[in-house]
Amino acid sequence: MRFNSLAASTINALRQNGYVWIHIVTLLSLCDYTASQISYSISEEVNKGTVVGNIAKDLNLNVQELEARDLRIVSSFSKTYFDVNLRTGELFVSERIDREELCPHVVKCSIKIQAALNNPMNVHRIEVNILDINDNSPSFVEQLHVLNISESLSPGERYLLPVAVDADIGNNAVKSYKLSQNEHFSLDVQSSGEHDVSAELVLRKALDREKQPIIKLILTALDGGKPSRSGTLQLTLQLMS
Structure with missing residues (x-):
């Protein structure tokens, strides 16, 4: 009973002073508006x-x-x-x-x-x-990446390569990759979005382990800044019989 009485008196007070709340709400509205x-x-x-x-x-x-x-x-x-x-x-x-x-x-x-x-x-x-400004260069988590490749593979075989990361965004992020010149492999660069660029190593010419058991290449990641920044990864391909 005491709670009900208190609640009723509170409601009456709010009704009697309703204009106060109207003024408060109006003031807040004006503040937001101005x-x-x-x-x-x-x-x-x-x-x-x-x-x-x-x-x-x-x-x-x-x-x-x-x-x-x-x-x-x-x-x-x-x-x-x-x-x-x-x-x-x-x-x-x-x-x-x-x-x-x-x-x-x-x-x-x-x-x-x-x-x-x-x-x-x-x-x-x-x-x-x-x-954003282009103040960061692309970088790889590792400096050296080793691939064991069978010499009996046919041309067209593909190997997904590690991706580089860049703290910058947009055009200043990683946009492309390039591979050092060689006679056996090429690079297929794919983009599935503004921030998702990957590269695959593609075998173009048959391998011969007796002639060259180890092939060393350099993978370079480039961003889209002007001037462009880059980062490199050493690829070591070990040919297996």
Whole structure:
């Protein structure tokens, strides 16, 4: 009975003060409606001090009031990647940005920050997209790969080769492979998607173990950057009778 009485009095209080909740919801709606969000893009690894954009101009803020209203850049990151020049309103890079460290294996990488001002309190959301540069070379897990191959195999036989990895994405990721010049093997490079490129060793000419028991080749992985970066793998083919 006591619980029912308490519940009833609570409901009555809410009914009597319903207009308070209406005002709160309205205020929150207005905050969401007036909240601003702008987006910038900048390449990783740029020098400290590089200007990203002018938030005073893009948010229609008066430069003269930035310092008076104590404009602050707020983020959830442990590093302060960006800061603002209160005299000009320019947002600039204050910490080295390594895209692969910040967003490993992610296609889109962005840093979300807020520009907060006092008197009155306003918060503006800012998203800075971090663009990839070709700062990593393709690499293989192993430096030497050994294949045992029967000398009696017929031309057309295939061997799937190890793939290279690259911390970069898009055009800066691994795009192709090439094989050192030789008379017995060629390379068939296949792509099943933007991030999935593989290579197969194809036998083109019959092997002769008595003439050449061991064949050494170099497999090179190349990315699509300009200029392109590469990584190599030594292939050792041991011919078996």
